[in-house]
Amino acid sequence: MDKYAKRQYIIGVIFALIAIIFIVRLFSLQVLDSSYKKYATRNVLRPVINYPARGLIYDRNGDLLVYNKAAYDLLVTPREVSAFDTTQLCSILKISKDELVQELKKARKYSRYKPSVIVKQLSTEMYAMLQEKLYKYPGFFVQTRTLREYAHPIAAHMLGYVGEVNQSQINKDPYYAQGDYIGITGIERAYEKELRGHKGVSYFLVDVHNRLKGAYNEGKNDSAAVLGNNLTTTIDAKLQAYCELLMQNKRGAVVAIEPSTGEILCYFSGPDYDANLLVGRERSKNYQMLLADTLKPLTNRAISAAYSPGSTFKTINALIALEEGTITPQTTFVCGGPGTKPISCTHHHESPIDLVGGIRESCNPYFWNTFRSIIGNYPKAEDGYKKWREYVESFGLGQRLGTEFYGQSPGNIPQASYYDRFYGRHHWNALTVRSLAIGQGEVIVTPLQMANMAAVIANRGYYIDPHLVKSISDPDNNIHQLDFKRSDCMVHADKFEQVIEGMQEVIDQTNTRYTAHVDGIEICGKTGTIQNTHGADHSAFIAFAPKNNPKIAIAAYVENGVWGARYAAPIASLMIEKYLNDSIGAPNRLATEKRMIEANLLNPNQKK
């Protein structure tokens, strides 16, 4: 053999060496390193979100208020796009070529492989037209979403609206992803977790061109979307619609509560808006328009307005004095009419006058004396005041009520320390803060609190947390009734009768009877006139009916309505009549209804 025969082994070793290097490399690649499995999954799996329909919203009688309609988003996967007829696509979508190019550029910047939304919420007609032509636009596809649709143009503030989540909401709750909808105000927000349901996800296999190649693992890893839960609200849609009719062209708020349950029957802030405006492609345009409106239709006055209670507050002062024992129903005070000191009366009436009469006549001197007796019941004015404040708060004033109201103002019942700061410690007394006697001054309330206060009087001493949602039903129709807390006020039930008597006389015996009395219904109410330095005074009214076993308590504020009896009282009484009798009967009532509907108080400078 030749002398180089040994070299066969060297060559064999070289061959084996390469084989060993490859095997070692493959061992590390395939067995030791698991990251490639992850990459492979990321390569081929495309998760497609299954969006659930949001829960439906019903009124208290099962009347559908909010449902869903299909909406179509046009998406694009930039990598798959090839040359197409831009002019035609633009004309279908009704957008300019520049906009389309801009959106495509944005989509490409986000990802060439993942889809981005090009046009949101196409109309059904647009979708139909596009669907026929879609094959001409490779890379484009349509995803179905649901949008809110409102059966009646009512209760916009109560229902609230939904919109896309923002980044901070995404950061807070990992459930949300870019482009998801979330309740932004109203019960859409308060019950977001119930309404939203649960998104599902389907995994599809995609090839290198991101084309769907079928379900992954036969769909075993997929999850179906879970529908949102349905809500039954406490609102009476008919009453709400009637309220909105009466309150048209007026600023103010009306809240009606069923006293025995705390269920809100009507929840209105005016002027309001049609909730359908805040849905669909025109949403942001409409939103800007509403935001710019000087009448502030987006402001929910029912829970955020800062009103004085006015004379309606006299009922509270009377009840506190009765409970404190500083007056009795028989206590009389002298009233000198408009010239009386330190607080004058609005008009002349019988004098001296007792409690029922004082309420009926809304006699300012009577309630000044009442208030003074409460404060004076304690050696120090501030202690008397603190006690008084405690009573007032027990009526649900000066605090946020319930849990469902976003943007709710707590109102304000000043602390004694506020007056200490203002006047100096021990340098103030009942006389200094006398405007509190007649519901003016620093006391601030919301219409919701006023309606709740009316419910306390109607209930003779307690209230259930006011609320908008009665029950929640899941997609399997399991109904969950919600419970709400009862709060007792510091005035006992037996102290209420004379005050209620006075409130009934307000409706039946004073001038208010012309606008608020209803034959066959015992309505108890109290008007208020709220001084307004910016224009005509505001008209306020609280009431409940029937007198015994009340079914409805109501508070109405009509801005620039001048007197309580002029707008707030007739509107509230019409609503009571409508709610209890289902219709307006007598001709004079129909005339009042017509007058209310036609009244336009939107010019803030008008007088009388």
Place this chain on the structure above:
Amino acid sequence: MASRNNIWANLDWLTIGFYILLVFMGWINIYAAVFNEEHSSILDMSQRYGKQLIWIIAAFALAGVLILIDSKFYVSFAFPIYLATILMLVGVLLFGSEVKGAKSWFQIGGFAFQPAEVSKLATALALARFTSSYNFKIEKMQSIMVIGAILAIPVALIFLQNDTGSALVFAVFSLVLYREGLSGTILFLGVLVALVFILTLILQPLVTISLLTAAAIIIYYFINPKFLLALKAVAIAATIFMALWLSNTLLKLAIDTNKIILISAILASIIFTVYALRHRINQLLLIIGIYLMLVLMTFSVDYVFNNILELHQRARIEELLGIKSDPLGVGYNVNQSKIAIGSGGLAGKGFLNGTQTKFNFVPEQSTDFIFCTVGEEWGFIGTTSVILLFLGLLIRLIFLAERQRSVFSRVYGYSVACILFFHLTINIGMTIGLAPVIGIPLPFFSYGGSSLWSFTILLFIFLRLDASRMEKLSY
């Protein structure tokens, strides 16, 4: 005629077994790589797996024919075949059609033919023929020159066709020549040049040259183990460099540091050369020569890299060496290939269950990247089996080559083994990120009649030579 009947009995059926197994596995994996629900039959002739079956049957027929041809034919016609191939290589440059930037195909009707494929076989035959001639002596300059010419002519022509991958295959003939007595130093030098090329691309020139200097001194120390001398050499080299560097810095001559390195290396070499000449130490002269050549090379690598290599070749090398990373661009193939193979795990995802291959994430998966399908669907067990099968075949081929009585058959046998070795090293190496992406097929596995047939011919000529090894081959 007795010997004719014995041919079938004398065939090495073990090698044929390896061959059939590899071809069959290749077919199965092509089926998996291009599998398509609508054409699920492996016999569907409209699909690549159906077509591959035709190529396979034709290859078997071809193998049968080759076995029937007298082995003396190859000896007699080795040079004519080589010459015909050279003419075809010239012809393809003039009349060929261009596919993927390489002008290397003859297109006759629906049939495409690549002369470069045949040139490997022809060169192997010519090389075998020449080395087995009486006047061949590997030590003779003339012999070296002829061998150089036999290799250089097809390589040059293939380079001109812009088919770098096929041209690189010829490098593997150095291994064949090594078996026939080519100095190990030359082989070693080749490896060294490749190593320095890579080091220069990855490292700073200062580091590369320091490494080279250290290597030269260490090697000399092994030849002539005098520690003090080695220390002196280090001191001299360092002193020269420091002196130059300091004077440059202090005198603010603003000479490029790289130039200082080069000048120091040359100055040190001169000093050592004088020393070597005075003491007549020839090994030292050799070391200095190689050292200087490599130092100069480090300075020319950038030029070669940036001016001679093409953009895509540069990018593939940079990607391989990790100098640049572009998994969505140049590195896409390799990255996806590694994902496919890596996601196979120990036992693979199962036949036809490979998602990366099925959904075309790996380009060229039925041809150059067929190994991905093996890796993804059959896992580490599958890849190791394929590599061991190939290794088994190669070792068997070495064994067969060594048992030949004629130099012609032995040299040809080694050529077959080494050509297969080069293909599978580069092909598998590129799928797992150990070799640059060069478009050459995995023997017997990759889809395509042209490559399957040329490897079949290559192998079966040798099997025929082996079967008749007892006959005396006359020249």
